[in-house]
Amino acid sequence: MRLRTICYYFREALQSILRNSWLSVASIGVVAVSLLILGGSLLIVLNAGNVADNLESSVEVSIFLKDEATPEQIKEIENKLIGLSEVAQYVFVTKEKALEEMKQDFGEEKDILAGLEEKNPLPDTFRVKTHMVEQVAPLARQFEGLAQVDEVRYGQGVVEQLMALSHWVRIAGLTTMVLLGVAAVFLIATTIRLSVFARRREIEIMKFLGATNWFVRLPFLLEGMFLGLAGSFISVAAIYYGYFLIINSIQVSLPFVPMVSDRDLIILLMEGLLFLGLLIGAAGSMISVRRFLKV
Amino acid sequence: MIQLFNVTKMYPGGIKALDDVSIRFKKGEFIFLVGPSGAGKSTLMKLIYREEHPTRGQVIFNGKNITRLRQREVPYLRRKIGMVFQDFRLLPQKTVFENIAFAMEITGASSREIKRAVPEVLEMVGLAHKANEFPEHLSGGEQQRVSISRAIVNRPVLIIADEPTGNLDPDTSWGLMNLFLDISQRGTTIIMATHAWDIVSNMKKRVVELAGGQIVRDEEKGTYSL
Ligand SMILES: Nc1ncnc2c1ncn2[C@@H]1O[C@H](COP(=O)(O)OP(=O)(O)OP(=O)(O)O)[C@@H](O)[C@H]1O
Numbered sequence: 001m002r003l004r005t006i007c008y009y010f011r012e013a014l015q016s017i018l019r020n021s022w023l024s025v026a027s028i029g030v031v032a033v034s035l036l037i038l039g040g041s042l043l044i045v046l047n048a049g050n051v052a053d054n055l056e057s058s059v060e061v062s063i064f065l066k067d068e069a070t071p072e073q074i075k076e077i078e079n080k081l082i083g084l085s086e087v088a089q090y091v092f093v094t095k096e097k098a099l100e101e102m103k104q105d106f107g108e109e110k111d112i113l114a115g116l117e118e119k120n121p122l123p124d125t126f127r128v129k130t131h132m133v134e135q136v137a138p139l140a141r142q143f144e145g146l147a148q149v150d151e152v153r154y155g156q157g158v159v160e161q162l163m164a165l166s167h168w169v170r171i172a173g174l175t176t177m178v179l180l181g182v183a184a185v186f187l188i189a190t191t192i193r194l195s196v197f198a199r200r201r202e203i204e205i206m207k208f209l210g211a212t213n214w215f216v217r218l219p220f221l222l223e224g225m226f227l228g229l230a231g232s233f234i235s236v237a238a239i240y241y242g243y244f245l246i247i248n249s250i251q252v253s254l255p256f257v258p259m260v261s262d263r264d265l266i267i268l269l270m271e272g273l274l275f276l277g278l279l280i281g282a283a284g285s286m287i288s289v290r291r292f293l294k295v
Numbered sequence: 296m297i298q299l300f301n302v303t304k305m306y307p308g309g310i311k312a313l314d315d316v317s318i319r320f321k322k323g324e325f326i327f328l329v330g331p332s333g334a335g336k337s338t339l340m341k342l343i344y345r346e347e348h349p350t351r352g353q354v355i356f357n358g359k360n361i362t363r364l365r366q367r368e369v370p371y372l373r374r375k376i377g378m379v380f381q382d383f384r385l386l387p388q389k390t391v392f393e394n395i396a397f398a399m400e401i402t403g404a405s406s407r408e409i410k411r412a413v414p415e416v417l418e419m420v421g422l423a424h425k426a427n428e429f430p431e432h433l434s435g436g437e438q439q440r441v442s443i444s445r446a447i448v449n450r451p452v453l454i455i456a457d458e459p460t461g462n463l464d465p466d467t468s469w470g471l472m473n474l475f476l477d478i479s480q481r482g483t484t485i486i487m488a489t490h491a492w493d494i495v496s497n498m499k500k501r502v503v504e505l506a507g508g509q510i511v512r513d514e515e516k517g518t519y520s521l
């Protein structure tokens with residue numbers, strides 16, 4: 001294709017955008033908002049996953065043994081743990097060790113615990129970590145009924161809630177995004193339809209002069225793609241700067257919350273959004289070009 | 296060069312614009328299509344540049360059956376045909392030069408070719424000095440000259456002109472006719488529909504008369520009416 005022809009396509013597309021400037025701005029705005037919501041929910045999901053990962057490593061199952069459990073019975077439970085593939089690691093904490101830890105936790109006020117050495121109320125305990133959070137509850141259930149086991153405990157609820165939150169953010173974000181995305185496609189289609197209408201005489205003349213269908217269509221396709229891309233640029237810029245601003249303030253005020261700050265990953269996400277904007281624009285103009293440009 | 300075989304054209308609503316028309320136009324001919332309003336002159340020309348499809352019959356252009364032409368081949372057919380209309384059909388936001396250049400841009404011509412060919416045709420129609428004017432600043436006759444330049448700039452084998460002098464005074468019309476004669480003398484076939492009886496009678500070219508969608512007269516060196 002000749003440079004002159006390419007210049008022609010871009011010039012025509014730009015002229016149309018300026019001619020329908022208000023509708024162009026609206027189209028760009030809707031694309032920007034829908035991609036902003038998509039990008040925002042993706043980041044929330046990403047971070048919820050990250051927090052869940054971190055919790056995962058701190059969630060463990062505690063198996064409290066009965067006082068009367070014999071060393072053989074304890075060995076039996078240990079063998080069972082060794083045999084389970086979901087177990088990542090475990091430690092056996094004797095009642096003496098447990099009391100020791102407790103005293104350390106109490107620090108200055110450890111006197112309260114004085115005298116407990118003679119009649120230690122704490123049980124012997126296995127502390128078990130699984131490979132994945134989802135394995136915690138089933139594992140706990142396997143040990144709950146056993147004769148020598150007194151009680152099984154784990155961070156019931158917290159993990160499940162976090163997973164549920166990330167699930168709902170995903171669904172809500174996706175629904176809004178799809179709805180807004182469809183709105184964006186149709187707004188772009190409307191803009192392009194107006195452009196086609198404004199140029200109907202020109203299009204007619206082009207056809208008489210022997211222009212191919214693609215020669216007639218391409219400026220409109222470019223126009224739509226430009227609108228989509230402009231919208232996604234705005235959302236990407238807003239998300240990028242907004243996100244790193246939020247990360248920085250969280251790292252100052254809530255340093256223990258693990259945030260995703262991998263720049264390469266974020267940039268990949270932004271590239272995805274730009275591509276999506278382009279796609280929305282192309283889809284919108286294709287609808288109008290096909291329906292209103294009977295070339 | 297162009298042959299119509301038993302062509303019938305029905306428009307939606309049952310109007311028979313052409314009724315079993317067979318005719319042959321030879322290369323280099325200058326043909327006037329005459330006849331009352333609604334006779335089917337425009338329709339016959341539309342069949343040649345594939346604006347309309349015949350309901351029955353075949354249209355052959357340069358040995359090719361264009362009734363069977365696929366939609367994406369139509370642009371290439373039209374590039375071989377220059378078209379001139381009563382209402383000029385120039386783009387108002389483009390200058391005279393740009394209007395003519397546009398016809399070349401569409402075919403993918405290079406800047407160099409455009410810069411060479413456009414002044415040449417403008418020179419030929421006597422409008423070289425108006426290259427940078429906008430169409431609305433030109434008289435009707437001048438606008439029609441621009442549209443004729445645009446029609447010939449891609450060196451078509453055929454010119455189709457539908458009442459090219461319909462909106463113009465007799466003097467201007469004669470000026471344009473001389474231009475068409477020039478073009479014809481270079482070997483380009485010209486098919487022109489017109490109601491300008493004095494022009495037809497004086498030019499002594501082939502005259503094809505239509506009435507009610509049928510050919511009622513076809514004479515070499517004819518006049519407007521019997
Ligand atoms: N697109 C169309 N749909 C329906 N009927 C049409 C259409 N175009 C033309 N006709 C009808 O077909 C007949 C022939 O029309 P055509 O335009 O070919 O006549 P013409 O000889 O060019 O007339 P004029 O001298 O007024 O230009 C007329 O009755 C016209 O009303």
Ligand SMILES: [Mg+2]
Nearest residue numbers: 336337338457
């Ligand atoms: Mg007509």
